Amino acid sequence: NAGVTQTPKFRVLKTGQSMTLLCAQDMNHEYMYWYRQDPGMGLRLIHYSVGEGTTAKGEVPDGYNVSRLKKQNFLLGLESAAPSQTSVYFCASSYSTGIGYTFGSGTRLTVV
Amino acid sequence: AQSVTQPDIHITVSEGASLELRCNYSYGATPYLFWYVQSPGQGLQLLLKYFSGDTLVQGIKGFEAEFKRSQSSFNLRKPSVHWSDAAEYFCAVGARGSSNTGKLIFGQGTTLQVKP
Numbered sequence: 001n002a003g004v005t006q007t008p009k010f011r012v013l014k015t016g017q018s019m020t021l022l023c024a025q026d027m028n029h030e031y032m033y034w035y036r037q038d039p040g041m042g043l044r045l046i047h048y049s050v051g052e053g054t055t056a057k058g059e060v061p062d063g064y065n066v067s068r069l070k071k072q073n074f075l076l077g078l079e080s081a082a083p084s085q086t087s088v089y090f091c092a093s094s095y096s097t098g099i100g101y102t103f104g105s106g107t108r109l110t111v112v
Numbered sequence: 113a114q115s116v117t118q119p120d121i122h123i124t125v126s127e128g129a130s131l132e133l134r135c136n137y138s139y140g141a142t143p144y145l146f147w148y149v150q151s152p153g154q155g156l157q158l159l160l161k162y163f164s165g166d167t168l169v170q171g172i173k174g175f176e177a178e179f180k181r182s183q184s185s186f187n188l189r190k191p192s193v194h195w196s197d198a199a200e201y202f203c204a205v206g207a208r209g210s211s212n213t214g215k216l217i218f219g220q221g222t223t224l225q226v227k228p
Contacts, residue, residue, distance in 0.1 A: 041220060096214070098208065
């Protein structure tokens with residue numbers, strides 16, 4: 001049972017480039033989330049989804065887009081990367097509310 | 113708006129000593145409460161959670177936490193720390209209710225260093 005898988009694990013982008021981060025879960029979870037982690041700021045919610053075909057903005061959505069065309073996948077896109085998007089990105093999923101998340105191992109993104 | 117505060121950014125304890133990590137939250141009602149642990153270069157792992165009922169909850173790896181409604185706190189404790197407990201610890205809160213989206217708000221994290 002793989003749980004939550006994030007690809008890629010590391011990436012370096014130049015300013016203005018685009019990329020997509022993939023999150024895949026094999027637990028049939030309804031809820032999926034994208035967070036970014038920056039030193040001293042904890043985890044901040046970027047976007048989330050409460051089911052297939054749904055997405056919603058979190059606390060820090062600017063500069064990011066998401067899609068959830070299949071229940072098991074949640075994609076995070078950066079259309080035009082900026083140095084301020086240098087961060088570690090975590091995907092998480094949950095079967096229901098109030099029970100906690102299963103996290104992926106993260107993607108470390110550097111924008112130069 | 114919900115918020116979570118972990119007052120201690122960095123804590124150092126000796127191996128075998130007791131540990132308490134503080135977490136205070138701001139929320140209009142009793143939220144769901146969680147503690148997660150993150151080892152270097154890894155994702156976050158759920159240690160324990162408070163849903164309802166007994167205010168003292170037991171988790172994995174010998175950790176426990178106590179929910180105190182009057183103090184809006186959910187402090188994490190361990191009676192005897194092991195060197196392998198060195199990690200970053202995050203407290204998180206989630207809203208209850210019919211429109212609950214499962215979103216969690218995380219604190220800034222506390223880094224635990226264990227001295228031999």
